[in-house]
Amino acid sequence: MNDPPVRSVRLAIVGSGPAGLTAALYAARANLAPLVLSGVPAGGQLTLTSEVENFPGFPEGIQGPELIERMRQQAAKFGTTFLDDNVRSVDLSRRPFVLVTGSMGTVHAEAVIVATGANARWLDLPNEQRLRGKGVSACATCDGFFFKGREIVVVGGGDSAMEEALFLTKFATRVTVVHRRPQLRASSILQGRAREHPKIHFVLDADIVDVLGAESVEGIVVRERKAAAPRTIPAQGLFVAIGHDPATEVFRHALEVDSHGYLKTTEITHTNVPGVFAAGDVYDHRYRQAVTAAGLGCMAALDAQKYLEESPAPAPSGT
Ligand code: NAP
Numbered sequence: 001m002n003d004p005p006v007r008s009v010r011l012a013i014v015g016s017g018p019a020g021l022t023a024a025l026y027a028a029r030a031n032l033a034p035l036v037l038s039g040v041p042a043g044g045q046l047t048l049t050s051e052v053e054n055f056p057g058f059p060e061g062i063q064g065p066e067l068i069e070r071m072r073q074q075a076a077k078f079g080t081t082f083l084d085d086n087v088r089s090v091d092l093s094r095r096p097f098v099l100v101t102g103s104m105g106t107v108h109a110e111a112v113i114v115a116t117g118a119n120a121r122w123l124d125l126p127n128e129q130r131l132r133g134k135g136v137s138a139c140a141t142c143d144g145f146f147f148k149g150r151e152i153v154v155v156g157g158g159d160s161a162m163e164e165a166l167f168l169t170k171f172a173t174r175v176t177v178v179h180r181r182p183q184l185r186a187s188s189i190l191q192g193r194a195r196e197h198p199k200i201h202f203v204l205d206a207d208i209v210d211v212l213g214a215e216s217v218e219g220i221v222v223r224e225r226k227a228a229a230p231r232t233i234p235a236q237g238l239f240v241a242i243g244h245d246p247a248t249e250v251f252r253h254a255l256e257v258d259s260h261g262y263l264k265t266t267e268i269t270h271t272n273v274p275g276v277f278a279a280g281d282v283y284d285h286r287y288r289q290a291v292t293a294a295g296l297g298c299m300a301a302l303d304a305q306k307y308l309e310e311s312p313a314p315a316p317s318g319t
Contacts, residue, residue, distance in 0.1 A: 017044025019280025
Protein backbone atom coordinates (compact mmCIF):
# COMPACT_ATOMS: atom_id res chain seq x y z
CA MET A 1 0.00 0.00 0.00
CA ASN A 2 1.27 3.51 -0.84
CA ASP A 3 2.07 5.87 2.01
CA PRO A 4 -0.33 8.82 2.16
CA PRO A 5 1.18 11.85 0.39
CA VAL A 6 2.98 14.64 2.26
CA ARG A 7 2.45 18.11 0.83
CA SER A 8 4.64 21.02 1.88
CA VAL A 9 3.13 24.48 1.65
CA ARG A 10 3.96 27.91 2.95
CA LEU A 11 0.46 28.54 4.30
CA ALA A 12 -2.29 26.09 5.21
CA ILE A 13 -5.76 27.42 5.99
CA VAL A 14 -8.09 25.14 7.92
CA GLY A 15 -11.74 25.87 7.20
CA SER A 16 -13.61 27.14 4.15
CA GLY A 17 -16.27 29.53 5.41
CA PRO A 18 -15.99 33.28 4.76
CA ALA A 19 -12.99 33.60 7.12
CA GLY A 20 -10.96 30.81 5.51
CA LEU A 21 -11.82 31.75 1.94
CA THR A 22 -11.09 35.45 2.44
CA ALA A 23 -7.78 34.52 4.07
CA ALA A 24 -7.09 32.32 1.03
CA LEU A 25 -7.92 35.14 -1.40
CA TYR A 26 -5.54 37.57 0.28
CA ALA A 27 -2.79 35.00 0.72
CA ALA A 28 -3.09 33.83 -2.88
CA ARG A 29 -2.83 37.40 -4.14
CA ALA A 30 0.33 37.74 -2.02
CA ASN A 31 1.80 34.75 -3.94
CA LEU A 32 1.71 32.43 -0.94
CA ALA A 33 -0.11 29.69 -2.92
CA PRO A 34 -2.21 28.72 0.11
CA LEU A 35 -3.71 25.30 0.62
CA VAL A 36 -7.21 25.27 2.08
CA LEU A 37 -8.21 22.21 4.06
CA SER A 38 -11.88 22.69 3.44
CA GLY A 39 -13.44 20.35 5.96
CA VAL A 40 -16.31 18.06 5.08
CA PRO A 41 -18.90 19.32 4.47
CA ALA A 42 -17.05 22.36 3.11
CA GLY A 43 -18.21 25.96 3.33
CA GLY A 44 -19.29 26.41 6.94
CA GLN A 45 -22.52 27.82 8.31
CA LEU A 46 -23.37 29.91 5.24
CA THR A 47 -23.96 26.74 3.24
CA LEU A 48 -26.85 26.02 5.62
CA THR A 49 -28.38 29.46 5.13
CA SER A 50 -30.82 30.44 2.42
CA GLU A 51 -31.09 34.13 1.55
CA VAL A 52 -28.25 36.41 2.72
CA GLU A 53 -29.27 40.06 2.54
CA ASN A 54 -26.61 41.67 4.70
CA PHE A 55 -23.41 40.85 2.84
CA PRO A 56 -22.29 44.10 1.19
CA GLY A 57 -22.26 44.14 -2.58
CA PHE A 58 -25.40 42.09 -3.13
CA PRO A 59 -28.32 44.56 -2.98
CA GLU A 60 -30.67 41.92 -4.35
CA GLY A 61 -29.47 39.33 -1.78
CA ILE A 62 -27.66 36.09 -2.47
CA GLN A 63 -28.12 32.48 -1.40
CA GLY A 64 -25.59 31.41 1.27
CA PRO A 65 -24.20 28.44 -0.73
CA GLU A 66 -23.77 30.63 -3.82
CA LEU A 67 -21.90 33.27 -1.82
CA ILE A 68 -19.51 30.61 -0.55
CA GLU A 69 -19.05 29.12 -4.03
CA ARG A 70 -18.18 32.57 -5.41
CA MET A 71 -15.66 33.16 -2.62
CA ARG A 72 -14.11 29.79 -3.36
CA GLN A 73 -13.85 30.55 -7.08
CA GLN A 74 -12.29 33.93 -6.35
CA ALA A 75 -9.68 32.34 -4.07
CA ALA A 76 -8.96 29.60 -6.65
CA LYS A 77 -8.54 32.17 -9.44
CA PHE A 78 -5.45 33.57 -7.72
CA GLY A 79 -3.80 30.22 -6.97
CA THR A 80 -5.46 28.68 -3.91
CA THR A 81 -5.65 24.90 -3.93
CA PHE A 82 -8.18 22.89 -1.94
CA LEU A 83 -8.15 19.59 -0.11
CA ASP A 84 -11.72 18.59 0.67
CA ASP A 85 -10.96 16.69 3.82
CA ASN A 86 -11.05 17.14 7.58
CA VAL A 87 -7.98 17.66 9.73
CA ARG A 88 -7.77 14.75 12.18
CA SER A 89 -4.75 15.78 14.24
CA VAL A 90 -2.07 18.46 14.37
CA ASP A 91 1.45 18.94 15.66
CA LEU A 92 2.08 22.65 16.17
CA SER A 93 5.03 22.19 18.50
CA ARG A 94 7.62 22.90 15.80
CA ARG A 95 7.92 24.13 12.22
CA PRO A 96 6.96 23.03 9.74
CA PHE A 97 3.59 22.55 11.42
CA VAL A 98 2.01 19.18 10.71
CA LEU A 99 -1.66 18.69 9.82
CA VAL A 100 -2.88 15.15 9.32
CA THR A 101 -6.04 14.78 7.24
CA GLY A 102 -8.58 11.98 7.30
CA SER A 103 -7.73 10.35 3.98
CA MET A 104 -5.72 12.80 1.89
CA GLY A 105 -2.35 12.59 3.57
CA THR A 106 -0.31 14.98 5.67
CA VAL A 107 0.36 18.67 5.16
CA HIS A 108 3.52 20.42 6.31
CA ALA A 109 3.03 24.19 6.57
CA GLU A 110 5.28 27.08 7.54
CA ALA A 111 2.25 28.99 8.80
CA VAL A 112 -1.34 28.03 9.58
CA ILE A 113 -4.61 29.95 9.78
CA VAL A 114 -7.32 28.24 11.81
CA ALA A 115 -10.73 29.25 10.49
CA THR A 116 -12.85 26.31 11.52
CA GLY A 117 -15.75 28.39 12.83
CA ALA A 118 -18.39 27.49 15.37
CA ASN A 119 -21.61 25.56 15.06
CA ALA A 120 -24.92 26.69 16.48
CA ARG A 121 -26.44 24.19 18.88
CA TRP A 122 -29.81 22.82 17.85
CA LEU A 123 -32.60 21.14 19.76
CA ASP A 124 -32.19 18.15 17.43
CA LEU A 125 -35.88 17.68 16.81
CA PRO A 126 -36.63 16.15 13.37
CA ASN A 127 -39.04 18.93 12.32
CA GLU A 128 -36.69 21.64 13.59
CA GLN A 129 -34.03 20.31 11.22
CA ARG A 130 -36.50 19.89 8.33
CA LEU A 131 -37.69 23.51 8.67
CA ARG A 132 -34.26 25.14 8.97
CA GLY A 133 -34.26 28.10 6.57
CA LYS A 134 -38.07 27.85 6.40
CA GLY A 135 -38.79 29.65 9.64
CA VAL A 136 -36.20 27.97 11.88
CA SER A 137 -33.01 29.97 12.34
CA ALA A 138 -30.10 30.35 14.73
CA CYS A 139 -29.30 33.97 13.80
CA ALA A 140 -31.68 36.84 14.44
CA THR A 141 -29.31 39.39 12.89
CA CYS A 142 -29.30 37.35 9.68
CA ASP A 143 -32.95 36.39 9.44
CA GLY A 144 -35.00 38.66 11.69
CA PHE A 145 -35.90 40.93 8.79
CA PHE A 146 -37.92 38.13 7.18
CA PHE A 147 -40.33 38.07 10.14
CA LYS A 148 -41.99 41.47 9.87
CA GLY A 149 -45.46 41.33 11.43
CA ARG A 150 -45.00 37.67 12.49
CA GLU A 151 -45.04 35.85 15.81
CA ILE A 152 -41.78 34.28 16.93
CA VAL A 153 -40.57 31.84 19.55
CA VAL A 154 -37.01 32.10 20.86
CA VAL A 155 -35.60 29.13 22.77
CA GLY A 156 -32.86 29.56 25.36
CA GLY A 157 -32.32 31.32 28.66
CA GLY A 158 -28.88 32.88 28.19
CA ASP A 159 -27.68 36.30 27.04
CA SER A 160 -27.94 35.30 23.38
CA ALA A 161 -31.60 34.37 23.78
CA MET A 162 -32.35 37.72 25.46
CA GLU A 163 -30.45 39.65 22.79
CA GLU A 164 -32.15 37.76 19.99
CA ALA A 165 -35.57 38.27 21.56
CA LEU A 166 -34.96 42.00 22.02
CA PHE A 167 -33.66 42.36 18.46
CA LEU A 168 -36.62 40.45 17.04
CA THR A 169 -39.12 42.86 18.63
CA LYS A 170 -38.15 45.27 15.83
CA PHE A 171 -39.97 43.00 13.39
CA ALA A 172 -42.28 40.63 15.24
CA THR A 173 -45.66 41.40 16.77
CA ARG A 174 -44.97 38.98 19.65
CA VAL A 175 -41.86 37.16 20.85
CA THR A 176 -42.19 34.22 23.24
CA VAL A 177 -39.05 33.07 25.02
CA VAL A 178 -39.18 29.38 25.97
CA HIS A 179 -36.62 28.19 28.50
CA ARG A 180 -36.15 24.74 30.01
CA ARG A 181 -35.66 25.90 33.63
CA PRO A 182 -37.65 28.22 35.91
CA GLN A 183 -34.68 30.63 36.13
CA LEU A 184 -33.00 32.38 33.22
CA ARG A 185 -29.24 32.15 32.91
CA ALA A 186 -28.90 35.58 31.27
CA SER A 187 -27.28 38.59 32.97
CA SER A 188 -29.71 40.62 35.05
CA ILE A 189 -29.42 43.66 32.78
CA LEU A 190 -30.50 41.76 29.66
CA GLN A 191 -33.14 39.81 31.57
CA GLY A 192 -34.53 43.08 32.90
CA ARG A 193 -34.72 44.61 29.44
CA ALA A 194 -36.45 41.54 28.04
CA ARG A 195 -38.89 41.24 30.93
CA GLU A 196 -39.89 44.89 30.63
CA HIS A 197 -40.46 44.73 26.88
CA PRO A 198 -44.20 44.72 26.08
CA LYS A 199 -43.77 42.39 23.08
CA ILE A 200 -41.75 39.73 24.94
CA HIS A 201 -43.46 36.93 26.88
CA PHE A 202 -41.89 34.04 28.78
CA VAL A 203 -42.77 30.36 29.02
CA LEU A 204 -40.39 28.98 31.64
CA ASP A 205 -39.73 25.47 32.90
CA ALA A 206 -40.81 24.18 29.51
CA ASP A 207 -39.37 22.12 26.67
CA ILE A 208 -40.04 22.50 22.99
CA VAL A 209 -41.12 19.08 21.80
CA ASP A 210 -42.08 19.72 18.17
CA VAL A 211 -42.18 22.29 15.40
CA LEU A 212 -45.33 22.29 13.28
CA GLY A 213 -45.66 23.22 9.61
CA ALA A 214 -45.48 21.54 6.22
CA GLU A 215 -43.53 24.08 4.13
CA SER A 216 -42.82 26.68 6.82
CA VAL A 217 -43.18 27.05 10.57
CA GLU A 218 -46.78 27.33 11.78
CA GLY A 219 -46.53 26.56 15.48
CA ILE A 220 -44.27 25.44 18.30
CA VAL A 221 -45.35 22.64 20.62
CA VAL A 222 -44.20 23.13 24.22
CA ARG A 223 -44.48 20.91 27.22
CA GLU A 224 -44.57 22.88 30.45
CA ARG A 225 -43.43 20.75 33.33
CA LYS A 226 -46.35 21.72 35.50
CA ALA A 227 -48.99 21.31 32.79
CA ALA A 228 -50.87 18.11 32.08
CA ALA A 229 -50.55 18.19 28.29
CA PRO A 230 -48.40 19.91 25.65
CA ARG A 231 -49.76 23.03 23.98
CA THR A 232 -49.05 24.83 20.73
CA ILE A 233 -47.81 28.41 20.55
CA PRO A 234 -48.81 29.90 17.18
CA ALA A 235 -45.61 31.19 15.53
CA GLN A 236 -44.09 31.55 12.09
CA GLY A 237 -40.53 31.61 13.34
CA LEU A 238 -38.35 29.66 15.78
CA PHE A 239 -35.00 31.16 16.76
CA VAL A 240 -32.74 28.68 18.49
CA ALA A 241 -30.37 30.51 20.87
CA ILE A 242 -28.97 27.74 23.05
CA GLY A 243 -25.30 28.47 22.45
CA HIS A 244 -22.55 27.67 19.95
CA ASP A 245 -19.74 25.12 19.94
CA PRO A 246 -16.45 26.27 18.45
CA ALA A 247 -14.91 23.68 16.13
CA THR A 248 -11.62 23.48 18.00
CA GLU A 249 -11.44 19.81 19.08
CA VAL A 250 -8.29 18.96 17.11
CA PHE A 251 -6.50 22.13 18.25
CA ARG A 252 -7.28 22.04 21.97
CA HIS A 253 -4.11 20.24 22.99
CA ALA A 254 -1.99 22.51 20.80
CA LEU A 255 -3.45 26.00 21.20
CA GLU A 256 -4.83 27.96 24.14
CA VAL A 257 -8.61 28.04 24.34
CA ASP A 258 -10.99 29.79 26.73
CA SER A 259 -13.43 28.05 29.08
CA HIS A 260 -15.96 27.66 26.23
CA GLY A 261 -13.37 26.17 23.83
CA TYR A 262 -12.88 29.29 21.66
CA LEU A 263 -9.29 29.97 20.57
CA LYS A 264 -7.57 32.65 22.62
CA THR A 265 -5.83 35.33 20.60
CA THR A 266 -3.78 38.48 21.05
CA GLU A 267 -3.35 41.30 18.52
CA ILE A 268 -6.68 40.07 17.09
CA THR A 269 -5.42 37.07 15.07
CA HIS A 270 -2.35 35.71 16.89
CA THR A 271 -2.75 32.45 18.78
CA ASN A 272 -0.25 31.52 21.50
CA VAL A 273 1.88 29.68 18.89
CA PRO A 274 3.87 32.05 16.65
CA GLY A 275 2.98 31.30 13.03
CA VAL A 276 -0.49 30.01 13.84
CA PHE A 277 -3.31 32.51 13.38
CA ALA A 278 -7.05 32.41 14.00
CA ALA A 279 -9.83 33.92 11.90
CA GLY A 280 -13.60 34.12 12.24
CA ASP A 281 -16.05 32.49 14.63
CA VAL A 282 -13.45 30.04 15.94
CA TYR A 283 -12.47 32.82 18.32
CA ASP A 284 -15.00 35.60 17.68
CA HIS A 285 -18.08 34.65 19.68
CA ARG A 286 -19.32 38.19 19.76
CA TYR A 287 -20.11 39.30 16.22
CA ARG A 288 -20.45 35.98 14.33
CA GLN A 289 -21.33 37.54 10.97
CA ALA A 290 -20.19 36.49 7.52
CA VAL A 291 -18.80 39.93 6.87
CA THR A 292 -16.88 40.11 10.16
CA ALA A 293 -15.52 36.60 9.59
CA ALA A 294 -14.38 37.69 6.12
CA GLY A 295 -12.70 40.77 7.61
CA LEU A 296 -10.92 38.67 10.21
CA GLY A 297 -9.81 36.27 7.46
CA CYS A 298 -8.22 39.19 5.64
CA MET A 299 -6.43 40.27 8.83
CA ALA A 300 -5.15 36.76 9.51
CA ALA A 301 -3.78 36.49 5.97
CA LEU A 302 -1.96 39.81 6.25
CA ASP A 303 -0.52 38.76 9.62
CA ALA A 304 0.55 35.36 8.24
CA GLN A 305 2.20 37.08 5.27
CA LYS A 306 4.16 39.37 7.59
CA TYR A 307 5.15 36.42 9.76
CA LEU A 308 6.42 34.44 6.76
CA GLU A 309 8.45 37.41 5.55
CA GLU A 310 10.03 37.91 8.96
CA SER A 311 10.46 34.22 9.91
CA PRO A 312 12.00 32.30 7.03
CA ALA A 313 11.42 28.55 6.86
CA PRO A 314 13.74 26.51 9.10
CA ALA A 315 16.37 24.34 7.38
CA PRO A 316 15.17 20.76 6.84
CA SER A 317 16.12 18.53 9.78
CA GLY A 318 19.39 16.57 9.38
CA THR A 319 21.24 19.40 7.54
P1 NAP B 1 -25.23 30.11 27.17
O1 NAP B 1 -24.92 31.19 28.14
O2 NAP B 1 -24.50 28.83 27.24
O3 NAP B 1 -26.80 29.83 27.30
C1 NAP B 1 -27.40 28.80 26.58
C2 NAP B 1 -28.83 28.69 27.04
O4 NAP B 1 -29.46 27.67 26.27
C3 NAP B 1 -28.96 28.28 28.50
O5 NAP B 1 -30.05 28.97 29.08
C4 NAP B 1 -29.22 26.78 28.42
O6 NAP B 1 -30.07 26.31 29.45
C5 NAP B 1 -29.99 26.67 27.13
N1 NAP B 1 -29.78 25.37 26.50
C6 NAP B 1 -28.60 24.75 26.21
N2 NAP B 1 -28.82 23.58 25.61
C7 NAP B 1 -30.17 23.46 25.51
C8 NAP B 1 -31.02 22.46 24.98
N3 NAP B 1 -30.53 21.36 24.39
N4 NAP B 1 -32.36 22.65 25.05
C9 NAP B 1 -32.87 23.78 25.61
N5 NAP B 1 -32.12 24.76 26.13
C10 NAP B 1 -30.78 24.60 26.08
O7 NAP B 1 -25.06 30.60 25.64
P2 NAP B 1 -25.23 32.06 25.02
O8 NAP B 1 -26.46 32.70 25.50
O9 NAP B 1 -25.06 31.90 23.55
O10 NAP B 1 -23.99 32.86 25.60
C11 NAP B 1 -22.66 32.37 25.41
C12 NAP B 1 -21.68 33.33 26.09
O11 NAP B 1 -21.70 34.59 25.40
C13 NAP B 1 -22.06 33.64 27.54
O12 NAP B 1 -20.89 33.77 28.30
C14 NAP B 1 -22.80 34.94 27.45
O13 NAP B 1 -22.76 35.69 28.63
C15 NAP B 1 -22.05 35.62 26.30
N6 NAP B 1 -22.94 36.59 25.63
C16 NAP B 1 -22.94 37.87 26.08
C17 NAP B 1 -23.78 38.80 25.51
C18 NAP B 1 -23.78 40.20 26.02
O14 NAP B 1 -23.21 40.44 27.06
N7 NAP B 1 -24.41 41.16 25.37
C19 NAP B 1 -24.62 38.46 24.44
C20 NAP B 1 -24.60 37.14 24.00
C21 NAP B 1 -23.76 36.20 24.62
P3 NAP B 1 -29.57 26.26 30.98
O15 NAP B 1 -29.63 27.67 31.47
O16 NAP B 1 -30.57 25.34 31.60
O17 NAP B 1 -28.19 25.68 30.95
